[in-house]
Amino acid sequence: MIQFSEKSLSKVQEIIARYPEGKQKSALLPVLHLAQEEFGGWLDVPVMDYVAGLLDITPIEVYEVATFYSMYNMKPVGKFLFEVCQTGPCMLRGSDDIINYIKSKLGINVGETTPDGLFTLKTVECLGACGYAPMMQLGKLFREHLTPEKVDAIIEECRSFSAINN
Secondary structure (H helix, E strand, O other), X not given: OOOOOHHXXXXXXXXXXXXXXXXXXXXXXXXXXXHHHHOOOOOOHHHHXXXXXXXXXXXXXXXXXXXXXXOOOXXXXXXXXXXXXXXXXXXXXXXXXXXXXXXXXXXXXXXXXXXXXXXXEEEEOOOOOHHHOOOEEEOOEEEOOOOHHHXXXXXXXXXXXXXXXX
16 A cells, blocks of 8 residues: 655645645645655656545646656656756757767667666756756756766766665
């Protein structure tokens, strides 16, 4: 059975309490973030249904939001999620080349995860750092002015971090 830990459930109640009575749907985005974090880095249907129940909204209301925003993952992702911006400014500065380089380097396509479960490549819309293009988000960090050499260093950094923390 899917259920938040006591700590997370307490956080959910705190988030819901920020909004007026009957407006608990306003808590959906932060609650989905908590759910994604707690339930394996992605939102499957039973998790989204659980969130709907907590917020007393219909499951379709959760699905609509979760599938609209690129920050929510609808399938399992690797330990390191490379979210490469593909909007105009980044494309003008070579994001397509960076995406192709990552695909070649890791042997995966956009939306896929490496067989070892370490890396997933995802393309996203504007990350709001156009002056640093091409760029990607890796966890909570932006990686900017990407080049093939910088991508190699990032991949090696992730592999080293994973080896140390296993």
